[in-house]
Amino acid sequence: QVQLVQSGAEVKKPGASVKVSCRASGYTFTDYYMHWVRQAPGQGLEWMGWINPNSGGTNYAKKFQGRVTMTRDTSVTTLYMELNRLASDDTAVYFCARAVGIPAQSDYWGQGTLVTVSS
Amino acid sequence: SYVLTQPPSVSVAPGQTARITCGGNSIGSKGVHWYQVRPGQAPVVVVYDDDDRPSGIPERFSGSNSGHTATLTISRVEAGDEAAYYCQVWDSSGHEVVFGGGTKVTVL
Numbered sequence: 001q002v003q004l005v006q007s008g009a010e011v012k013k014p015g016a017s018v019k020v021s022c023r024a025s026g027y028t029f030t031d032y033y034m035h036w037v038r039q040a041p042g043q044g045l046e047w048m049g050w051i052n053p054n055s056g057g058t059n060y061a062k063k064f065q066g067r068v069t070m071t072r073d074t075s076v077t078t079l080y081m082e083l084n085r086l087a088s089d090d091t092a093v094y095f096c097a098r099a100v101g102i103p104a105q106s107d108y109w110g111q112g113t114l115v116t117v118s119s
Numbered sequence: 120s121y122v123l124t125q126p127p128s129v130s131v132a133p134g135q136t137a138r139i140t141c142g143g144n145s146i147g148s149k150g151v152h153w154y155q156v157r158p159g160q161a162p163v164v165v166v167y168d169d170d171d172r173p174s175g176i177p178e179r180f181s182g183s184n185s186g187h188t189a190t191l192t193i194s195r196v197e198a199g200d201e202a203a204y205y206c207q208v209w210d211s212s213g214h215e216v217v218f219g220g221g222t223k224v225t226v227l
Contacts, residue, residue, distance in 0.1 A: 039156075044219075044220050045156070045218040046218065047217070050216070062215070095161055102209055103150055105168070106162070
């Protein structure tokens with residue numbers, strides 16, 4: 001069965017960086033794009049970008065360009081999302097979510113990773 | 120950038136029909152996906168490509184999309200349908216995925 005298992009909760013200080021992982025299993029890793037989406041407390045869903053695990057190509061939301069990096073390691077079928085220069089309003093649950101193509105829906109989601117930014 | 124507008128909340132009695140709208144410029148020309156988000160849980164797609172339903176999603180969930188408005192309809196609402204619902208599209212002009220602001224459905 002398809003599983004997306006994310007790394008555990010993180011607490012970071014303002015200005016620091018965080019790297020969240022998403023280990024994929026149960027399907028052909030390179031056949032599906034992976035989106036990263038976050039949800040701040042009491043707020044809505046916010047798209048951060050996608051990565052093509054086959055080519056490593058990425059497309060980031062304008063809001064996060066210059067601050068986010070999405071990578072993958074095909075040898076361990078794991079995706080990574082690194083966010084730099086953290087601020088308090090980056091406190092959120094971060095999700096990975098796979099999609100068969102870019103206009104397509106995200107049919108499987110990771111369980112979410114809470115990142116708390118606090119001094 | 121492309122904007123999707125949803126009502127913040129919808130209230131409905133059990134057994135009645137809830138309709139959640141998602142407004143966007145010529146949204147009828149785009150494929151719309153709808154997600155259900157319960158507190159503390161990951162989103163679940165309930166309708167994709169305007170009006171298709173994933174396996175395992177009850178037939179009570181349906182979608183439509185035309186002009187400048189897409190609609191998610193939940194028929195015969197149950198207490199378990201209480202959640203936030205988000206519409207989503209791909210903005211090919213801006214090369215971004217866009218989510219609506221979300222609608223909290225309350226079952227009275």
